[in-house]
Amino acid sequence: MSTPVLEIKDLHVEIEGKAILKGLTLTVKGGEVHAIMGPNGTGKTSLAQTLMGHPHYTVTSGQVTLDGQDILAMRTDQRARAGLFLAMQYPSEISGVTTANFLRTAINSLRGEGNQIPLKEFRDRLDETMKFLEMDPKFSNRYLNEGFSGGEKKRNEILQMLMLKPRMAVLDEIDSGLDIDAIKVVAKGVKSLNGPEFGSLVITHYQRILSYLKPDFVHIMMDGRVVKSGDYQLAEELESKGYEWVRAEFSTPL
Amino acid sequence: MDTIAETNTMAPLEQFILDHYGQEPEWLLARRRRYGSLYLELPLPVRQRTPLKNRKLDRIPVLVSQPVTDISPNSSMFNLVTVNGRSVHATLPESATAQGVVLLSLREALRQSPELVQEALGSVVDDTVDKFQALNAALWQDGLFLYIPPRVNLTEPITISHYATADATAVLPRTLMILDRESRATVNEQYVSEAGLDKCLWSCATEIILHDAAVLQYGAIQQLSASAEAFVRRAARIGRDARIDWNIGEFGAGMVVSEHLSVLDQPGGQTYSTTVFFGSRSQHQDYTATARHVAPHTASNMTARGVMKDSARSVFTGVTDIKKGAVGSDGRQKEKILMLSDTSRADAIPSLLIEENDVFAAHAASAGPIDAHAVFYLMGRGLSETEAVRLIVHGFLAPVIDTIPVGALRDEVWAQVERKILE
Numbered sequence: 034m035s036t037p038v039l040e041i042k043d044l045h046v047e048i049e050g051k052a053i054l055k056g057l058t059l060t061v062k063g064g065e066v067h068a069i070m071g072p073n074g075t076g077k078t079s080l081a082q083t084l085m086g087h088p089h090y091t092v093t094s095g096q097v098t099l100d101g102q103d104i105l106a107m108r109t110d111q112r113a114r115a116g117l118f119l120a121m122q123y124p125s126e127i128s129g130v131t132t133a134n135f136l137r138t139a140i141n142s143l144r145g146e147g148n149q150i151p152l153k154e155f156r157d158r159l160d161e162t163m164k165f166l167e168m169d170p171k172f173s174n175r176y177l178n179e180g181f182s183g184g185e186k187k188r189n190e191i192l193q194m195l196m197l198k199p200r201m202a203v204l205d206e207i208d209s210g211l212d213i214d215a216i217k218v219v220a221k222g223v224k225s226l227n228g229p230e231f232g233s234l235v236i237t238h239y240q241r242i243l244s245y246l247k248p249d250f251v252h253i254m255m256d257g258r259v260v261k262s263g264d265y266q267l268a269e270e271l272e273s274k275g276y277e278w279v280r281a282e283f284s285t286p287l
Numbered sequence: 288m289d290t291i292a293e294t295n296t297m298a299p300l301e302q303f304i305l306d307h308y309g310q311e312p313e314w315l316l317a318r319r320r321r322y323g324s325l326y327l328e329l330p331l332p333v334r335q336r337t338p339l340k341n342r343k344l345d346r347i348p349v350l351v352s353q354p355v356t357d358i359s360p361n362s363s364m365f366n367l368v369t370v371n372g373r374s375v376h377a378t379l380p381e382s383a384t385a386q387g388v389v390l391l392s393l394r395e396a397l398r399q400s401p402e403l404v405q406e407a408l409g410s411v412v413d414d415t416v417d418k419f420q421a422l423n424a425a426l427w428q429d430g431l432f433l434y435i436p437p438r439v440n441l442t443e444p445i446t447i448s449h450y451a452t453a454d455a456t457a458v459l460p461r462t463l464m465i466l467d468r469e470s471r472a473t474v475n476e477q478y479v480s481e482a483g484l485d486k487c488l489w490s491c492a493t494e495i496i497l498h499d500a501a502v503l504q505y506g507a508i509q510q511l512s513a514s515a516e517a518f519v520r521r522a523a524r525i526g527r528d529a530r531i532d533w534n535i536g537e538f539g540a541g542m543v544v545s546e547h548l549s550v551l552d553q554p555g556g557q558t559y560s561t562t563v564f565f566g567s568r569s570q571h572q573d574y575t576a577t578a579r580h581v582a583p584h585t586a587s588n589m590t591a592r593g594v595m596k597d598s599a600r601s602v603f604t605g606v607t608d609i610k611k612g613a614v615g616s617d618g619r620q621k622e623k624i625l626m627l628s629d630t631s632r633a634d635a636i637p638s639l640l641i642e643e644n645d646v647f648a649a650h651a652a653s654a655g656p657i658d659a660h661a662v663f664y665l666m667g668r669g670l671s672e673t674e675a676v677r678l679i680v681h682g683f684l685a686p687v688i689d690t691i692p693v694g695a696l697r698d699e700v701w702a703q704v705e706r707k708i709l710e
């Protein structure tokens with residue numbers, strides 16, 4: 034498999050007629066870890082959801098391609114099959130569907146007709162991955178996210194990511210609501226995929242997870258745009274100085 | 288060839304009854320005439336959410352006395368089959384016959400046990416309830432009679448298929464079941480029809496009498512074609528410490544009005560009811576489940592789960608009716624409906640009529656759209672929209688369908704759900 038490239042060019046997005054993303058440009062390549070930080074309500078989740086094709090968000094202009102393919106023209110499931118994955122800030126609860134059953138259906142959807150995963154192989158992989166993420170095996174037989182704590186849901190997102198092996202992952206606040214040990218586990222999960230065939234875009238408010246993931250690039254988003262990019266140093270700078278100085282710099286007329 | 292019942296005035300209707308049912312015992316003929324005249328008197332029923340106007344019912348072609356051949360699919364799998372309202376075969380396993388179980392066409396039962404039939408017929412279902420029911424009482428063609436002797440525990444389910452051909456116009460079968468003291472049985476009725484161009488009227492009645500401590504697992508699956516308009520009435524009288532479990536799957540028919548009633552008039556009687564329905568296209572479905580608590584310490588628990596798509600319309604009314612004197616009774620009901628489209632409509636209406644203080648009654652009802660975020664979430668993992676919806680629908684129905692104790696029925700309900708999702 035080749036190195037994936039996600040290219041976002043001058044993306045404008047509206048929700049219910051209100052402009053949310055206002056010309057966002059960003060490129061993520063395989064082998065790279067990008068972090069996005071920014072104050073509440075600046076459009077980080079909107080970006081993530083738009084990349085995955087959430088029906089509430091309307092793209093008014095701009096382009097998004099994965100390996101040169103226009104993903105904005107694809108349905109959400111096609112994007113997933115193209116290798117895109119979104120760990121959601123607020124994962125849905127699906128009553129009556131066990132995590133295991135769901136995961137097997139998802140893997141088989143990605144693999145396509147006639148190439149279904151043998152049950153034993155699936156079971157083994159699931160057991161192994163859950164052990165790696167220090168998850169109680171009971172979770173696989175519970176209904177998907179139903180009654181899970183915030184942290185359990187986040188861990189379940191990472192479980193799904195490891196089972197589905199995407200090529201490009203967007204992780205929206207995967208660290209929120211996690212205790213320190215859980216953050217380590219989640220970071221370990223993400224790092225296990227790192228390599229030239231996997232790129233990631235990590236949305237977070239906190240420096241702790243970045244200290245484990247060591248992003249190659251850190252972007253600051255404000256008012257629907259990337260207003261500043263840098264390396265890991267930028268995250269540390271934000272941690273100590275907050276957003277005010279960026280805001281000041283950003284609001285100065287260019 | 289059809290035989291046309293001129294059903295606009297009494298004289299031709301009476302003549303029709305005489306011509307086609309003349310061989311029957313006098314009491315039954317008198318009964319048919321009585322309901323024939325009631326049928327003529329009654330207006331079309333007025334149902335709050337189901338308009339029944341503009342139905343032409345003055346000439347009802349009814350197949351009555353011509354010989355009928357068994358052309359229903361897989362008919363050998365059933366213990367009894369009716370075709371266009373008339374019974375074509377009845378078979379029981381040797382073991383059941385040896386224990387004294389009786390399964391006959393209703394007409395044959397009239398010949399063999401006239402007193403039993405006379406006593407039971409119309410004693411549970413209210414044939415005066417509306418015009419369509421009166422029509423069934425006046426002109427029912429045939430049906431079945433089942434009797435389980437005291438203490439017999441019938442382990443094999445009894446399966447019944449009601450089938451109608453494309454050219455059928457009025458299908459009016461009746462089912463009469465008597466479970467004697469402490470007996471146990473499982474009975475599944477299935478309703479199937481060929482797709483027809485013209486509307487076909489079904490008016491079906493199922494009457495159940497449970498003597499003391501009898502237990503019945505009753506299952507029904509309705510998968511009539513869109514050309515069918517069905518009126519289905521089921522009622523059970525539940526003896527002391529007796530129990531019925533209703534498991535009803537409603538999937539077919541262009542328009543259906545279906546009711547099942549449990550009359551708990553002896554202490555300790557129990558009724559559990561599960562209704563699963565799935566409306567699609569322009570189906571109109573109107574269901575009522577009623578538990579009537581008359582005696583003390585009776586219990587009812589009614590559950591309904593429905594899925595609606597396209598521009599289908601459903602009404603589910605659950606009635607917990609606790610009469611004065613039914614002290615210590617416990618009546619519960621829960622309805623939940625999942626809407627897959629903006630253009631479908633559903634009403635879940637719990638109705639508690641409680642005349643007694645010393646009782647427990649509870650209800651919960653909800654109808655809501657499928658969670659668009661959940662569909663997105665699942666599609667984000669690679670599932671197609673249909674697969675995502677299917678998984679959510681499965682998850683929604685599983686807690687109810689998986690409680691159906693009869694495996695074959697449970698599988699059939701799932702199969703129908705599957706068919707409706709893909710439809």
Ligand SMILES: Nc1ncnc2c1ncn2[C@@H]1O[C@H](COP(=O)(O)OP(=O)(O)OP(=O)(O)O)[C@@H](O)[C@H]1O
Pocket residue numbers: 048049051053071072073074075076077078079080089122
């Ligand atoms: N359904 C909606 N209808 C209207 N406005 C919305 C809707 N969803 C989000 N918004 C608005 O879009 C803007 C961007 O929200 P978004 O969730 O993308 O921010 P965020 O950067 O992820 O914030 P946070 O850090 O709090 O998660 C906010 O002003 C929010 O109020």
Ligand SMILES: [Mg+2]
Pocket residue numbers: 077078079122205206
């Ligand atoms: Mg967010």
